Amino acid sequence: MTPEQTHILIDRLDESLSGNPATGPSLEQNPEASQEWQYLHMAVDAIRDAGLYEQVSAVRAALKAEQEGTRVVPFAETSGSASGATVETSEPTGAVVRSIYRRYSLRAAALILVITSSAFLYKYLSISSQSLYDRYYSSFELNTARGAGDEQPIVKAYDAKDWTTVLSLAGTAKSRDNQTDFLAGMADLELKRYDDAITHFEEIIAVNTHAGTDFYQDEAEYYLAISWLARGNVNEAMPILEKIRADAHHQYHEKVAKMSFFDLRLAQYKENK
Amino acid sequence: MKAEEKYTDAELIEAISAGKDLNDAIRFLYRQHSEAISSFIIHYGGNEQDADDIFQETVVAFIDIVRKGKYRMEATVRTFLASIARNCWFNELKKRGRSDHRDRQFELGRDKDEADVSHHITELEQKRQLRKLVDQLGEACRKVLLLFYYENMSMKEIVSHLPYENEQVVRNKKYKCLQQLTGLIKSNPAIARQMQETLK
Numbered sequence: 494m495t496p497e498q499t500h501i502l503i504d505r506l507d508e509s510l511s512g513n514p515a516t517g518p519s520l521e522q523n524p525e526a527s528q529e530w531q532y533l534h535m536a537v538d539a540i541r542d543a544g545l546y547e548q549v550s551a552v553r554a555a556l557k558a559e560q561e562g563t564r565v566v567p568f569a570e571t572s573g574s575a576s577g578a579t580v581e582t583s584e585p586t587g588a589v590v591r592s593i594y595r596r597y598s599l600r601a602a603a604l605i606l607v608i609t610s611s612a613f614l615y616k617y618l619s620i621s622s623q624s625l626y627d628r629y630y631s632s633f634e635l636n637t638a639r640g641a642g643d644e645q646p647i648v649k650a651y652d653a654k655d656w657t658t659v660l661s662l663a664g665t666a667k668s669r670d671n672q673t674d675f676l677a678g679m680a681d682l683e684l685k686r687y688d689d690a691i692t693h694f695e696e697i698i699a700v701n702t703h704a705g706t707d708f709y710q711d712e713a714e715y716y717l718a719i720s721w722l723a724r725g726n727v728n729e730a731m732p733i734l735e736k737i738r739a740d741a742h743h744q745y746h747e748k749v750a751k752m753s754f755f756d757l758r759l760a761q762y763k764e765n766k
Numbered sequence: 767m768k769a770e771e772k773y774t775d776a777e778l779i780e781a782i783s784a785g786k787d788l789n790d791a792i793r794f795l796y797r798q799h800s801e802a803i804s805s806f807i808i809h810y811g812g813n814e815q816d817a818d819d820i821f822q823e824t825v826v827a828f829i830d831i832v833r834k835g836k837y838r839m840e841a842t843v844r845t846f847l848a849s850i851a852r853n854c855w856f857n858e859l860k861k862r863g864r865s866d867h868r869d870r871q872f873e874l875g876r877d878k879d880e881a882d883v884s885h886h887i888t889e890l891e892q893k894r895q896l897r898k899l900v901d902q903l904g905e906a907c908r909k910v911l912l913l914f915y916y917e918n919m920s921m922k923e924i925v926s927h928l929p930y931e932n933e934q935v936v937r938n939k940k941y942k943c944l945q946q947l948t949g950l951i952k953s954n955p956a957i958a959r960q961m962q963e964t965l966k
């Protein structure tokens with residue numbers, strides 16, 4: 494099918510999804526169009542399922558953050574009720590002992606509550622996508638044989654941390670490959686041009702998806718997530734990080750597994766508020 | 767903090783079907799049912815992460831079934847969720863090659879009043895595969911497609927959410943992204959085979 498014919502089918506699908514009756518010739522007359530129609534339906538179902546999965550995932554994360562954040566409350570309540578027993582007694586000495594015990598217990602509980610609440614409040618206020626980026630960003634070292642004379646100029650420039658030259662060489666490269674895009678993305682990231690870095694990393698993923706290759710795929714995924722954090726979009730970073738964490742064979746799995754997902758979710762919760 | 771919503775089974779189904787305040791319904795499902803189902807998964811060899819993941823799959827599957835009008839209320843929501851979770855976990859164990867010695871235990875743990883959800887479960891694996899394909903799209907594509915097909919936003923609304931110049935640019939992007947996704951689906955042998963069988 495030509496792209497134009499597919500566009501017509503997509504328009505027709507959108508119309509039917511919005512409840513309008515489908516117009517145009519019957520699909521049954523054209524088996525190819527009929528098959529394409531089925532694939533489009535399947536694609537839309539997949540998108541809706543992915544959307545629902547993401548929504549449930551976000552609620553799950555928010556609930557978890559709430560639970561972890563309010564964990565101090567039951568502790569405080571327990572402490573209060575344990576020490577809050579009736580102190581009425583016919584023995585004055587015992588009453589004094591219990592009264593002192595109660596007073597100190599309450600103070601200790603209050604102190605712990607204040608400390609934990611302050612710690613949580615501090616964490617909540619200080620956590621942000623940017624602070625997480627600062628915590629987790631580490632520059633990428635190219636695995637090249639030092640001193641080899643046949644290094645490409647862009648690799649040499651990258652090794653020398655000459656980010657402007659890296660970008661200039663990438664921009665004028667006759668043929669672009671994933672390595673060029675990746676180095677350009679990293680140079681953008683170093684220069685805090687986060688949107689440009691994101692474009693480069695997404696380009697690598699798209700090229701690999703299209704060609705069925707995985708050259709620089711893991712690196713691009715990880716640094717794409719890091720770029721989203723740098724840009725202040727923890728919502729965009731989370732699905733990628735979750736994916737890496739779930740994939741034990743991913744090159745950055747260990748690195749991501751060590752990240753605090755509680756902090757990430759807290760930042761995500763703040764972002765969504 | 768927002769007051770916690772409480773639903774009867776009928777109210778919950780109505781809320782999910784209507785698609786209003788879905789987040790509240792999801793929160794209710796988590797608060798009301800996740801503990802029991804997680805205990806079950808852990809009892810049958812899962813860890814906390816497994817329990818979390820299976821419950822999430824269960825909630826997604828349940829909402830999908832309800833939205834498609836396939837939940838007949840022949841079983842309570844609790845029983846229905848338990849059936850989905852049980853089958854999801856059983857499939858997961860099979861995939862991990864750990865099902866043999868657990869089959870018997872698993873069958874013993876089955877509630878005789880449990881709803882038969884096996885026909886719904888067969889769709890789940892395909893959905894999971896399709897979800898992975900959606901994840902393979904670049905973020906820009908995912909976003910456009912999700913806003914249009916999941917959030918039901920108009921082109922105009924999408925322009926105000928994403929950094930695109932005008933509606934036509936978004937429309938072209940959407941064409942391209944949807945075609946990219948169908949391309950990924952076609953190149954997935956298992957799904958393509960299933961589709962060919964459906965079309966026969």
